[in-house]
Amino acid sequence: MSEKKESLFSKKNRKLLKDPLNDNNPVTTQVLGICSALAITVQLKPAIVMALSVLVVLSVANVVVSLMRNLIPSRIRIIVQLVVIATLVILVDQVLKAFVYDVSKELSVFVGLIITNCIIMGRLEAFALGNKPWKSFLDGLGNAFGYGWILIAVAFFRELLGAGTLFGYPVLEKLGLYEMGYENNGMMILPPMALVTVGIIIWIQRMKNRDLIES
């Protein structure tokens, strides 16, 4: 090999991990994966489970597609990507059902949502098809973290303001806020408020990072 071997965590590779967390966040900048961000951010726990499942599926799918990138016929590449994702998700689900039944019950609904999450297909198409496995793996991790932290942030506010709890623990009740006349905002539980919350996060992000504002 003539080219100099790149170190595993070179500056470029670190950028792959770091960029999706803020500047190139899949949810707030690319506006992908909104559907699942609406559906499962009512409480923190499912949001975290979803974030972890996407982390596993996205990084593994990225590596698999990257390994096959020179074999995949370009005309059916989207279908191939879909098959890879679906296979992974079903396999994971089956294994969980057999050995960690409780986790699988927590996940059951998300399986379908993971397959249809456009972040995953987006990364396979935009990155894994043209890059080596290690880089694809980092890209997968980075994007999953970028997706995950938004999900968890939204779920934090929705659960706290909508139900007055965090991880099911009645925080506001313990603080004695209800006695002072505070009431939960039931609207936070409904899906539209997830969009508004994501909107507020995007607003704050663009206030801090002016480069993201379109001219």
Add this chain to the structure above:
Amino acid sequence: MDANKNSYTFSFAAVMVVLVATLLSVAAISLKPFQDKNVEAEKKQNILTTLGIEVSREDAAKVYKEKITSSYVLNSEGTVVDGDAFTVDLGVELKKPVDQQVFPVFEGEKNGQKSYILPMRGKGLWGPIWGYLALEEDMSTISGAVFDHKSETPGLGAEISLGWFQEPFIGKTIFEGKEFKSITVVKGGAKEDDMHGVDGISGGTITSDGVSDMLDERLSKYLPFFNQKLSEMIEADTVVVDSLQALTLNTIK
């Protein structure tokens, strides 16, 4: 090899499909026994929970044997017929006409208190919901309730599987005197003195209504059984009273 040729595309697709299909079927078949074991243990665990007994899934089978004293299936007239209550699949039963359905009953005991545990099944928002309801010997007071679901929305409808939703059922009654009332899940919260209502789930109205419908539909099918048990109880009481009277008379003599 030219990756753009039709023949390549077709063979790639064919190989991929066969590989993936094999992989998935092998995984599904080899994992099935483990999954079935989990489902069975969970069912036992759920039945025990309605009795107020919390067990881990590993111990469920053992405790189930001890605490569930008997189980049988009824026909639509409330008479006991042949069959194993535990293996009855309500999903299949519900599709049959009522007079061909069978209705499982489990009898359990905790601290000398006898309970009748009836399995439930109905429709939620996205898929089936099910559960178990334990009734005291008066056939009206609920002593335990467990609900579960296949695919209700987490944080909304899925809350029916949580304690805060299930606990208020305990102590409610499904009869008002002789009249069958079932239990209704009330949107916006049930009144405190409502003996036949529990609080609904904000944002989970369709699932809550599903629970109400399920309870009403299933419990109403057990009415012949309830009546039969009640009349047996009244008879038993009269026998006791009679023998007491006889005893007193004898002593006086």
